[in-house]
Amino acid sequence: MHDVAIIGVGLHPFGRFGTKSAIQMGAEAIRLALADAGAEWKDVQFAFGGSFEVDNPDAVVGLLGRTGIPFMDVYNGCATAATALEMTADGIRAGKYELGVAVGMDKHGTGAFTSDPTYYGAPSWYGENGQFLTTKFFGMKINRYMHDFGITSRTLARVAAKNYRNGVLNPNAFRRTAIEEDEILNSKMLNYPLTQRMFCSPDEGAAAVLLCRADIAHRYTSTPVFLRATALRTRRYGAYEVHSSWAAVDEDVAPTVYASRAAYETAGIGPEDVGVIQLQDTDAGAEIMHMSENGFCADGDQEKLLAEGATEIGGRLPVNTDGGLIANGEPIGASGLRQVHEIVRQLRGQAGDRQVPGNPKVGYSQLYGAPGTAGVAIMSL
Numbered sequence: 001m002h003d004v005a006i007i008g009v010g011l012h013p014f015g016r017f018g019t020k021s022a023i024q025m026g027a028e029a030i031r032l033a034l035a036d037a038g039a040e041w042k043d044v045q046f047a048f049g050g051s052f053e054v055d056n057p058d059a060v061v062g063l064l065g066r067t068g069i070p071f072m073d074v075y076n077g078c079a080t081a082a083t084a085l086e087m088t089a090d091g092i093r094a095g096k097y098e099l100g101v102a103v104g105m106d107k108h109g110t111g112a113f114t115s116d117p118t119y120y121g122a123p124s125w126y127g128e129n130g131q132f133l134t135t136k137f138f139g140m141k142i143n144r145y146m147h148d149f150g151i152t153s154r155t156l157a158r159v160a161a162k163n164y165r166n167g168v169l170n171p172n173a174f175r176r177t178a179i180e181e182d183e184i185l186n187s188k189m190l191n192y193p194l195t196q197r198m199f200c201s202p203d204e205g206a207a208a209v210l211l212c213r214a215d216i217a218h219r220y221t222s223t224p225v226f227l228r229a230t231a232l233r234t235r236r237y238g239a240y241e242v243h244s245s246w247a248a249v250d251e252d253v254a255p256t257v258y259a260s261r262a263a264y265e266t267a268g269i270g271p272e273d274v275g276v277i278q279l280q281d282t283d284a285g286a287e288i289m290h291m292s293e294n295g296f297c298a299d300g301d302q303e304k305l306l307a308e309g310a311t312e313i314g315g316r317l318p319v320n321t322d323g324g325l326i327a328n329g330e331p332i333g334a335s336g337l338r339q340v341h342e343i344v345r346q347l348r349g350q351a352g353d354r355q356v357p358g359n360p361k362v363g364y365s366q367l368y369g370a371p372g373t374a375g376v377a378i379m380s381l
Helices: 022-037 057-064 080-093 134-149 153-168 181-186 214-219 255-267 284-293 302-307 324-328 332-348
Strands: 004-015 046-050 071-074 099-107 189-191 204-213 225-234 276-278 362-369 373-380
Touching: 004 022, 004 080, 004 214, 004 332, 022 057, 022 099, 022 204, 022 332, 046 057, 046 080, 046 332, 057 071, 057 099, 071 080, 080 099, 080 204, 080 225, 080 332, 080 362, 080 373, 099 332, 134 189, 134 284, 153 181, 153 284, 153 302, 153 324, 204 214, 204 332, 225 255, 225 332, 255 284, 255 362, 255 373, 276 332, 284 302, 284 362, 324 332, 332 362, 332 373
Parallel strands: 046 071, 046 099, 276 362
Antiparallel strands: 004 204, 004 225, 099 204, 225 373, 362 373
């Protein structure tokens, strides 16, 4: 089993880009990752590409060069990028390849995600009566969590306000205007307790990560970031998850908990070692719940931690330093690789105005997608 290093990262800005295609954005992200590593497209031996809207992300080779490499397309909900990352890393870990690219790209319209519920194992009536909408279930999920653990709406607003502020510092972000807590609280209520300003927005963008066998990373960079662990998990029976028309009597924890535990065990790293954190913040409530599910605090502690500024860039648990999904939006295929891009920049000390102080050595990223799939990655110097 070979160790894996990240030697290059590339990010096409997130937002709205008119007629520009997702594949064009993906090609730009790959070129940026190659330039970051001082590598060339002809050096790449294989790739995994992820997208929701693009059924053939492998078409990106037409813009980069038809070199004949194996290129595999993946889709796994909002965990798509985590899947592309793990599959690329596994190809190198197994010794089949030395250097590969994970890339994600998407171009979404406006509005919340919805689909035919039967595609997700839910009954058709679940959509017919208006329940198969992501905003609805995210509201239900955090409302229950707030009731059980004493989280207030003010804390939800603090999450969103923090991520908007961080987005101001990120030139690649979609939303780059700070919004105060009271304005967030008083914005239109979409699905109680979540207001309009507490949600991310589907948008457009791409991200790419260049990986290689760790023992050859020195050929490309003097500052490799090592991918210590990746883990993917689906929900177990009893998990209270997105896109379900029922809840089990005997409950189990979310799939994020299992993915997180597996990643920590593989990496030999604990939450106390992590210096910079990227969590899925589809909405402000998601970031709150994922803080606990990934081992960074106990359920309910988020109320105090947010009040004291622990998750700010200069706090002891800096979360979503680039603004997360709330500021960047979510092109599904690219979102998790955006997280990796930010972690790598932070560990290298290249994050500019949003740089976490104290030279963080370990970074952590987590994705969660419908109908209940989680992905975690741990990186370190």
